[in-house]
Amino acid sequence: MDTVSRDCLTLQTRRHFFKRSGLGLGAAALATLLRRDGLAAGLAPPAFRSIAPRAKRAIYLFMSGAPSQHDLFDYKPAMRDWFDKELPDSIRMGQRLTTMTSGQKRFPIAPSKYAFEKVPNLAEGAWISELLPHTRKMAKDLCIIKSMHTEAINHDPAITYICTGNQLPGRPSLGAWLSYGLGSTNENLPAFVVLNATWSAKRDAQAIFNRLWGAGPLPSKHQGVLLRSTGDPVLFLNDPSGVDPATRRRMLDSLNTVNAGAYERFGDPEIQTRIAQYEMAFRMQSSVPELTDLGAEPASTFDLYGPDSKKPGTFAYCALLARRLAERGVRFTQIFHRGWDQHGDIARDLPLQCRDVDQASYALVQDLKQRGMLDDTLVIWGGEFGRTAYCQGKLTRDNYGRDHHPRCFTVWMAGGGVKPGIVYGDTDEFGYNITENPVHIHELNATVLQLLGLDHHRLSVKHQGLDVRLTGVEPVKPVEDLLA
């Protein structure tokens, strides 16, 4: 598409249209057109925005299926001596297991087969597995939380829980809250964009759900917009074949004229809003292709993100798009990378998964840093829960599987006001229970909101008699220790 000519068309015709229709824009439409940072000029910010933001936007690299913290971040050398020995009852303490392994006769310890190295950060260093060589290089940027925990033990409820604050479907997602709370800074792109990446593990991948980026009871304009790598990047973005931008423009001009007439008859400001939304749709038809056109990226970008970044749909490609979205002011980008559910055959699948994301995650953080954007862009990496210390299925020194484990898992964050170069929280010698500084998923979400300048407690909406919020009913606090 010819972006320049389309932009020209936009400008000319908008001016022309508003002049010709003799239509003073009503306050409502004006507010829609001019809304920046979610607020029309002159309105006081709502109470939930009383916190000074440290980040303006966030990128969530969501590892769906639950990566094994044992094989990536939570180094437990003592477990080697426990190979194939029974997990002590004193550790398990009768905690519930999924029914995939609760019937197992034994719970034999499966020490990680991967080599760990302690790499320097800004504190005592961080142990990171050989599967993540690029991540190792950026330990100084990362705030690694080893003490994440949740209550859900199966994928569907757990991922719904961490993404929306409730295990049952129907609540607004993190991105929807950010869009609602902060609004958009780019009127030509949605405030919340979702990317679904391809993955390399061979096993069936767990499902994800539209509800993970849904708006629940918030207005649906806050739901995540899928940016697709096949077909129209945004649903129905492209004009049908046989309709070029000039034809579309002609159609819109006539449409606007008739709609303006309807406004004069009905007096309903919703008509003005509709005119404005059609104009924004037209602008998106150029802003989105411009966004996804990587032609102007220098070779060094692709070197940084790796060869996959040229292949639409890969995690590396999505990570690069996430940077481009951040540059354009999109509040929240969430990449879902599936395939992390290693109940068996870790030796085959986990390295494939790590290769998908390791270099690109590193590249994204470095790229943001180089552009001076890491300071106000929060990057989050992690899944919905952790994996067990004991083996599911057949155990050998070289291969094993791990079941779901909600009691501890690892998430890292970078940039955006988060304390860099630290490892936070700790677990026991089996990586089973948290021994220090637990961080509940609600607390992680509260912290994310806080970093973006939102009071997680006040950010609520009334729904079915409840004050619905991302962080649940019970009081929680952001984790101050994680803030820079």
Place this chain on the structure above:
Amino acid sequence: MRNPLMAAVFLAVSVRVGGAEEIVFNRDIRPLLSENCFHCHGPDSGTRKAGLRLDLEAEAHAGAIVAGDPARSELWIRITASDDDDLMPPPESGKALDPGERDLLRRWIESGAEYQSHWAFVTPERPAGPGGPEAIDHFVRRRLADEGLAPARPAGRRQLARRVSLDLNGLPPTPEEVEAFLADRSPQAYEKVVDRLLASPRFGEHMARHWLDAARYGDTHGLHLDNYREMWPYRDWVIRAFNRNMPYDVFLTEQLAGDLLEAPATDQLVATGFNRAHVTTNEGGSIKEEVFVRNVVDRVSTFGTVMLGLTTNCASCHDHKFDPVTQREFYQLFAYFNSLDGDAMDGNRKAHAPVVRVIDDEGKMRLAALRDELAAARRTLEETIAGYQYREPDDSTEAGNKADPARNEDDKHSKPAEYRSFRRWLADERGREKSKLPGPLRASIKKDPGALTGEETRALQRHYIVHVDLEAAERFRPLREAVSRSERELKKTENSFPTTLVWKELPKPRPAYVLERGQYDQRGEQVPRALPEFLPPMPDGAPNDRLGLARWLLMPVHPLTARVAVNRFWQQLFGVGLVKTAEDFGSQGEWPSHPQLLDWLAVEFRESGWDVKALLKTIVLSETYRQRSEGAPEQYRRDPENRLLARGPRFRLDAESLRDQALAVAGLLVEQTGGPPVKPPQPDGLWSAVGYSGSNTVRFKPDRGPGKVHRRSLYTFWKRTAPPPQMIDAPSRESCVVRRERTNTPLHALMFMNDPQYVEAARAFAERFLGAPDDGIPERLFLHALARPPGPDERGVLRESFRRHLAHYREHPEAARALVAIGDRPSDASDPERLAAWTMVASLMLNLDEFLTKN
């Protein structure tokens, strides 16, 4: 959220300015206390602070209020405290009272601080006033007069025809229907239109889709694999119920407890799918009890929301913070819904038991005929067998048998041995390690030959003759094959009828327990089935089960059922309910904009015998409904949601109506009621982008052909984890929703312009009129799309638009051909360039605000 908030402010302000100086506790005070105080000083004993309750008059007066004396009332002192430590509500709660609200509380205390029972918990009584549609106008106008406003003039017949057609059938009127209405000068002209619409089968479809949001109907299980669930007979039951004007009390009773009726018909069982329509899972690793509890909680919450307009689910974890439902009472309700005779996990099967197979009358006849055929085939076989004389060969051990003993090994791949001797076969068969004989024979064969009874011997011999003996079996083969053909045909036909999920009650109910904090494994005391205490008791003689629950809901003194129902119907027509929070009539819900009107409608509805069509007819015949929707911008700004009803309803149509309307004006819509869900095209990859690789709904394969592609939208396959993209602002059907919102985004604009279904509709719309001269086409487009002719300006815009598009397509014929080729139905235009130009104009019509909106 901004707009609704503004609306609330406008309303509140206008109420107070509008003269009602008198403070009404339920309207003015309860919402303030509920929002700001009840969290810590309300019904929930678990979070109550300082032992103070403000939800009960006696306790409030004993604690924090001195009637008539704000200065001595702790409540007043604390809400006006200057010290943050003393201030109520505490600043950290995020709640705050503004000066106007504080003033209201002061005046209320001064005037005696009287409480009223929560309005919605008191049985509605018919307020004095006229009857029929005039009652509606009476109450609406009284309110308007209070506000110093006057009703709008009546809408023109064209506007009214389109409005009422979209409201009652979800489809626009045809130009012929509009003309007939215009031509009918009788005083009943409008009423006749209404009657026609109420009698149309399209009525049931339109009503059903609203109910299906509430019933959270979907075509997949909704969790994890999200596999196909066969449930559409329930959807069709709902359509039929509305079309037959099933009284609402029967409608509720059959859905809640159809299985408990005496000798329930299949249809009444199908109705019980209401309590099975919630999402289910079969995720590996799930803990059954946890899934079980979630399923039951969903049923109770849905029952609460749909039937009672109460947010009972709040009480699943703790006593309700705002309404008098205790946690114990929640689990007492839970006890009515926990005894399903079936597995909590869905097994990823489309027929998650208990199910019934639904066979229509024609099907029953076909099956009966097939059964007769089968019986006849079997009879012939038996008769032939009976007439056959088997003779054991003289030398049964050797000459009588050609069998190669090596092939007698129990090897699946070898051909069965060929026998001429029963005795020889018997001996071989006995020697086999694994017999493949039918069950009953398998036991006999293992016995010592001497121990066989005569009957057993006969059975074995019969088997031998019919299936084994080289000569005899061959003779019986055609008969045998006739029987199996007939069996297969019967089975196939039986399986061709759909099943649907239904309720079946366990013979002995499961015990129910209070679950601490809602946790499935934190059982507290066991609780019986019982009703919340603040609502009326079970009617005398009613069984204490779901059937009793239904009777209870429908008893005349019940304060909620009728109000909640009429409010939803009102919301459907006017965009917003008289109680805006259609899902919550509790103290956190909104005070009704017209309390007396709501009560009048509720009593009228109940006393009419719960006649849904009559209720809708009364409403649409009112002058309130028939007002014109044109207003000054000032009017829209003052009351954007039209809560005061000073004009006719005007709001964007719901997703289903939008698509159906486009198909209808294009002449594409296939009006066929019921049947399996269909898959009109959608962009590639929407399902696979989210689906579990092993799910049977991970790949979307679009249907072809108008019978599937151009059906009404309520028949579109509803995958709950990735609903159809055309269903803008629709709930995902993962949980009960009784109120949709309406947003206005650029993504909608892109869809209406570019979705191939809409492009096809635009082209088909244009094709209808290609036989007419170009000058006459704008008129036709307008009449079909908007039920009115274009104004001179509009006609000019369309003509000019066509002229310019045509000039473009004459220069780019390949573009014209590409455009008109889009869609399921092929185009046979002789002049594709002219068609392409009109397609663009038709597309403009389908994108007009006036088209997307009910005016």
